[in-house]
Amino acid sequence: MFWNQLLWVIFPYVMLTLFIVGHIYRYNYDQFGWTAQSSEFMEKKSLKWGSILFHVGILMVLGGHLVGLLVPKALTEAIGMTEEMYHAGAIFGGGFAGIITLAGISILLFRRVSVKRVRVTGSYTDMLIAFLLFLEILMGLYNTLGYNLFVGEVDYRTTLAPWLRGILLLNPNPALMEEVPLFFKLHTLFAFAIFGLWPFTRLVHVWSIPLEYLKRSYIIYRSRNAKRAVQIRQANSKSTHPSQL
Numbered sequence: 001m002f003w004n005q006l007l008w009v010i011f012p013y014v015m016l017t018l019f020i021v022g023h024i025y026r027y028n029y030d031q032f033g034w035t036a037q038s039s040e041f042m043e044k045k046s047l048k049w050g051s052i053l054f055h056v057g058i059l060m061v062l063g064g065h066l067v068g069l070l071v072p073k074a075l076t077e078a079i080g081m082t083e084e085m086y087h088a089g090a091i092f093g094g095g096f097a098g099i100i101t102l103a104g105i106s107i108l109l110f111r112r113v114s115v116k117r118v119r120v121t122g123s124y125t126d127m128l129i130a131f132l133l134f135l136e137i138l139m140g141l142y143n144t145l146g147y148n149l150f151v152g153e154v155d156y157r158t159t160l161a162p163w164l165r166g167i168l169l170l171n172p173n174p175a176l177m178e179e180v181p182l183f184f185k186l187h188t189l190f191a192f193a194i195f196g197l198w199p200f201t202r203l204v205h206v207w208s209i210p211l212e213y214l215k216r217s218y219i220i221y222r223s224r225n226a227k228r229a230v231q232i233r234q235a236n237s238k239s240t241h242p243s244q245l
Helices: 002-029 045-070 073-078 083-114 116-121 124-150 160-168 182-200 202-207 226-238
Strands: none
Touching: 002 160, 002 182, 002 202, 045 083, 045 160, 083 116, 083 124, 124 182, 124 202, 160 182, 182 202
16 A cells, blocks of 8 residues: 555656756756757767657657547547557557657667767766666557557556546546556656656756747848958948938
8 A cells, every 4th residue: 555655646746746846946047058958069860860750759659648648538439439449549550659769769879878979978867868768668669569469458548547637636546556567557657757857857948949039030140251341341332322321
């Protein structure tokens, strides 16, 4: 009973509190560090492919998780989606998204370890969050393809999903997690650990949507060549209308 309360009530709320309070604190006291801390100029080729695969895949994965965990089973059945249809979509769609995301994070993690300039200029939190994301995605892919295809189907919409909705609605029921398979539990715990670490890593850049760029004035670049600058000024003075003098 104690471990159930610790793992499935206390720990999630501690991580969610860190997620909220940590973002508020960092936004107020570390806005200069609120960046993606790009290392593109140190190595570009593998970053390009790893970043594209990871970002496309993670968006698909998040979309699938939102539907699978937050939409009640009764609602999908009400619109005519049978259990077989749902599981087929989860396995094939989720499996495809998981493979793309795993490929992306694998490239990014290998790059961070193998490229010396990236490794020595990065921080411990960069390496930690990349490794945790790798493990989290690997476990998620195993749960989606490995467990469902070779061990047995898990109807997490009657256990894990109601538990998560209870956490978000401040009405947790840890007993729902008792029959959940081990790797599904680990996948859930790692997810909350990532949420708790999120505000203290480069992941904060996710919230920095550059809307200001839409209304920002154009940046004017001027030549530093003195001769060329003189020619431009002379040309401008000749083209000036007398009424403007």
